[in-house]
Amino acid sequence: MTSEYAIVSRGLSKHFGNLKAVSELDLKVPRGQIYGFLGPNGSGKSTTIRMLCGLLTPTEGSATVLDTEIPGSARLLKPRIGYMTQKFSLFGDMTVMENLQFIGEIYSFPKSGRKERIRELLAKYDLFDQRKQLAGTMSGGQKQRLALACAVLHRPELLLLDEPTSAVDPQSRRDFWANLFRLAEGGTTIMVSTHYMDEAERCHRLAILDRGVKVADGTPQELQAGTGMHIIEVTADDPYHAQEALDEGDVVASVTQLGMRLRVLIPQQVEDPVGVVTRLLDGHGVQADVRETTASLEDVFVAVTMGTVGHAK
Amino acid sequence: MKSLSRLLAITKKEVRQLLRDRLTFGMIVGIPVIQMLLFGYAINTDVRNLRTAVSDQANTHLSQQFIAELRETQVVDIVEFVSTPAALEEHLRIGEISVGVVIPADFDRRVIDPERPAVHLLVDGSDPTISNVAIQLRNMPIAFDTRAAKRRSNNIEVRPSYNPERRTPVNIIPGLMGVILTLTMMLFTAVAIVRERERGNLELLINTPVSSAELMIGKVIPYVVIGMIQLALILIVGDVLFQVPMRGSVLDLYLASGAFIAANLSLGLVISTVAKTQFQAMQMTFFVLMPSILLSGFVFPFDGMPPVAQYLGEILPVTHYIRLTRGIMLRDAALIELYPELIALGIFTLLAMTGAALRFTKRLD
Ligand SMILES: Nc1ncnc2c1ncn2[C@@H]1O[C@H](COP(=O)(O)OP(=O)(O)OP(=O)(O)O)[C@@H](O)[C@H]1O
Numbered sequence: 001m002t003s004e005y006a007i008v009s010r011g012l013s014k015h016f017g018n019l020k021a022v023s024e025l026d027l028k029v030p031r032g033q034i035y036g037f038l039g040p041n042g043s044g045k046s047t048t049i050r051m052l053c054g055l056l057t058p059t060e061g062s063a064t065v066l067d068t069e070i071p072g073s074a075r076l077l078k079p080r081i082g083y084m085t086q087k088f089s090l091f092g093d094m095t096v097m098e099n100l101q102f103i104g105e106i107y108s109f110p111k112s113g114r115k116e117r118i119r120e121l122l123a124k125y126d127l128f129d130q131r132k133q134l135a136g137t138m139s140g141g142q143k144q145r146l147a148l149a150c151a152v153l154h155r156p157e158l159l160l161l162d163e164p165t166s167a168v169d170p171q172s173r174r175d176f177w178a179n180l181f182r183l184a185e186g187g188t189t190i191m192v193s194t195h196y197m198d199e200a201e202r203c204h205r206l207a208i209l210d211r212g213v214k215v216a217d218g219t220p221q222e223l224q225a226g227t228g229m230h231i232i233e234v235t236a237d238d239p240y241h242a243q244e245a246l247d248e249g250d251v252v253a254s255v256t257q258l259g260m261r262l263r264v265l266i267p268q269q270v271e272d273p274v275g276v277v278t279r280l281l282d283g284h285g286v287q288a289d290v291r292e293t294t295a296s297l298e299d300v301f302v303a304v305t306m307g308t309v310g311h312a313k
Numbered sequence: 314m315k316s317l318s319r320l321l322a323i324t325k326k327e328v329r330q331l332l333r334d335r336l337t338f339g340m341i342v343g344i345p346v347i348q349m350l351l352f353g354y355a356i357n358t359d360v361r362n363l364r365t366a367v368s369d370q371a372n373t374h375l376s377q378q379f380i381a382e383l384r385e386t387q388v389v390d391i392v393e394f395v396s397t398p399a400a401l402e403e404h405l406r407i408g409e410i411s412v413g414v415v416i417p418a419d420f421d422r423r424v425i426d427p428e429r430p431a432v433h434l435l436v437d438g439s440d441p442t443i444s445n446v447a448i449q450l451r452n453m454p455i456a457f458d459t460r461a462a463k464r465r466s467n468n469i470e471v472r473p474s475y476n477p478e479r480r481t482p483v484n485i486i487p488g489l490m491g492v493i494l495t496l497t498m499m500l501f502t503a504v505a506i507v508r509e510r511e512r513g514n515l516e517l518l519i520n521t522p523v524s525s526a527e528l529m530i531g532k533v534i535p536y537v538v539i540g541m542i543q544l545a546l547i548l549i550v551g552d553v554l555f556q557v558p559m560r561g562s563v564l565d566l567y568l569a570s571g572a573f574i575a576a577n578l579s580l581g582l583v584i585s586t587v588a589k590t591q592f593q594a595m596q597m598t599f600f601v602l603m604p605s606i607l608l609s610g611f612v613f614p615f616d617g618m619p620p621v622a623q624y625l626g627e628i629l630p631v632t633h634y635i636r637l638t639r640g641i642m643l644r645d646a647a648l649i650e651l652y653p654e655l656i657a658l659g660i661f662t663l664l665a666m667t668g669a670a671l672r673f674t675k676r677l678d
C-alpha cells in the first residue's frame with residue numbers, strides 16, 4: 001500500500017546539546033510534487049533533510065519516507081532516494097565522467113544502459129564539454145549541475161536537494177528548474193531547500209522554518225493570502241529618511257528597502273494602514289508615494305521569520 | 314553480486330585517486346627506501362671511536378702499555394692527555410669527550426693488588442649506549458703478563474649465531490620492515506577515510522547503497538597491495554645494499570606480512586572512526602608508532618624491558634611481526650613454528666576490525 005505522501009513526519013526533532021536545531025516538525029509532502037523548504041541560515045533545513053534520508057538520528061519523533069520508517073529502515077531507502085548535499089561532496093580529483101561512472105557503479109545501475117544514461121545526463125545538465133575536466137576545478141555552478149546529475153542518475157523516487165542552486169546563474173537556474181519540473185512530471189517527488197524567492201514561488205508547496213520551528217506551510221498562494229499583514233509600498237526620493245521616519249511608528253512591523261522603494265509591513269488589525277504610513281512620513285517632512293499592494297513570498301518570509309532576518313523591529 | 318561490484322567500485326575509485334596523487338604515490342616508494350638508507354647506514358650499535366681523554370698520573374712503562382692497548386681496542390679514540398682528574402670532569406661536562414681515563418700514581422702497585430681498582434673510568438652516563446660500551450672496557454685484562462690474563466678471561470666465548478660479523482643492518486632491517494609498514498599502512502588507511510570525511514565525500518557515500526563493510530574493505534584493498542610492494546622494496550634494498558640474508562622461505566615471510574598488514578589496516582580503520590581531521594589521524598598514528606619503535610624489541614632487547622613495558626609491547630602487532638621476520642629471515646624458522654605470533658596478530662586484527670565496524674556507522678551523528 002503506497003500512501004499519497006512521499007514524506008510524512010511526526011514531531012521530528014533534533015537537538016545538538018542544548019541547541020534545538022529542529023523542533024517537533026510535522027511535514028506532509030505529496031508525491032510527485034516539488035516541495036520547497038525555506039528558512040534563514042541555521043534554521044534547520046539541512047538537519048531536517050539529513051534526518052529524512054537517515055544520516056542523522058532524530059532526537060524525538062519519526063517520519064515515514066516512501067512508506068519506510070525513519071529511524072530504523074533507512075538502509076532500504078538508500079537506493080530509492082537521491083540526495084544532493086549543500087556542500088559539494090563529489091570527488092574533486094576525478095573527472096566529471098569518472099564521477100558519473102562511479103555513481104552508476106555504486107548504485108548498480110544496469111551496465112547495458114549505463115553509458116547511454118551518462119551521455120543523456122551530460123547533455124541534459126550541459127556538462128558534455130567538461131566531461132574530461134577534474135570535478136574539483138569546475139566553477140561553483142558547474143559543480144552543482146554535476147551534483148544534480150549524480151543525484152538523479154539512478155532515477156530515484158524521491159530527490160532531496162539541499163540548496164542546489166546557491167551558485168547557479170539565473171539563466172542556468174531556469175534550465176535547472178525546467179529539469180526539476182520534468183522530473184516531477186515523471187513522478188519524482190522533490191524536496192528542495194532554497195534562499196531564493198523566485199524558486200520558492202515555483203514550488204507546488206513550501207514550508208518555512210525559523211530556528212527549527214515550522215512557522216508556515218502551504219501553497220505559495222495560500223501563504224501570500226495569509227500573511228496577516230498589510231503590505232504598503234512607499235516610493236520616496238529619500239528612502240533613508242523615510243525609513244528613519246517609519247522606524248518610529250509603533251505599528252510598523254518591518255521595513256525593507258528595495259532601491260528607491262520601501263516595503264512596509266503593518267499588522268492586519270491596524271485600520272487605514274496607508275493613512276498611518278502617510279502621517280508618519282508627513283510628520284518627518286518626507287515626500288513619498290504610498291500604496292497598498294499584495295504580498296510577495298518575500299513579504300511572507302519576512303513576516304513569519306520576523307526578529308531574525310531583514311530589517312525588522 | 315551487487316555487493317561485490319560495489320566493493321570493486323570503491324577499490325577502483327581509490328586506486329584512481331591514488332595514482333593521481335603524486336605525493337602520496339611518491340611516499341609509497343620514498344618512505345621505505347629513505348628510511349632504510351637512513352637507519353641502515355646511521356644506526357650502528359657496534360660503538361667505536363668514543364672521544365676519550367686520559368690523565369696518566371703514573372706515567373710508568375706499564376701505564377703506557379695499558380694506554381696503547383686501550384687504543385688498540387678501537388672502542389676509544391684518545392684525543393687528549395690532561396694532567397688532573399678534575400680537568401677530565403670538566404671536559405666531560407661540556408661534552409668534549411665521552412670517556413675519561415684516570416690512571417692513579419700508584420697504578421703499578423694497584424695492578425697486583427686485587428682489592429683496589431687499577432684504573433678509574435669517567436663515563437658520560439647521559440648516553441646509555443656509551444655507558445654500556447664503557448662497561449665492556451672493564452673486562453680488559455691488565456697485568457704485567459697480559460697474555461696470561463687474556464687466556465684467563467676468554468673462558469666464555471660468545472658466538473652470535475645468526476649474525477657472526479655482528480653487522481647492525483642485519484639486526485635492524487627485519488625490525489625496520491615492521492616499523493615502516495606500521496607507519497605507512499596505518500597512516501594511509503586512517504587518512505584515506507578521514508580525508509573523505511573532511512572533504513564531505515563521506516556524506517555522499519553513506520547515502521548510497523554501499524554498506525560499511527563494502528566501503529571499508531573496498532578502501533583498504535589497494536593498501537594491502539601497496540604494503541606488499543613496500544615489502545618487496547625493503548627486501549630488495551636490504552639485499553642489495555646491506556646484504557641482509559633471507560634464510561627462510563619468502564612465501565612464509567609474505568604470509569606473515571599479510572597478517573601483519575591486516576592488523577595495521579584494521580588499526581588504521583579504528584583511528585579513522587575516532588579522528589575528525591587528518592591532523593588528528595596523524596597524531597594518533599604517531600601515538601602508536603612511538604611505542605612500536607621503542608617497546609617492540611626493535612631498538613631495545615625485549616627481554617631487558619620491565620614487565621609493564623613487555624605487556625605493552627605484547628599488545629603491539631609490530632612486536633610479533635619483528636619476531637616473525639627475525640625468525641624467518643635470519644634463523645630460517647618456518648612460519649608454522651612461529652604460530653603463537655601469527656595467532657596474536659590474528660586476534661589483534663579481529664578485535665580491531667570489530668571495534669572499527671561497531672564504531673563506523675552509516676550516520677553522521
Ligand atoms: N553536527 C552539529 N553539531 C552541532 N550543531 C549543529 C550540527 N549540525 C547543525 N548544527 C546546528 O543546527 C542548526 C541548524 O543547522 P542547519 O545546517 O540545519 O541549518 P540550515 O537551515 O541548513 O542553514 P543554511 O541555510 O545556512 O544552510 C545550526 O544552528 C547549526 O549550527
Ligand SMILES: [Mg+2]
Nearest residue numbers: 045046086162
Ligand atoms: Mg543548510
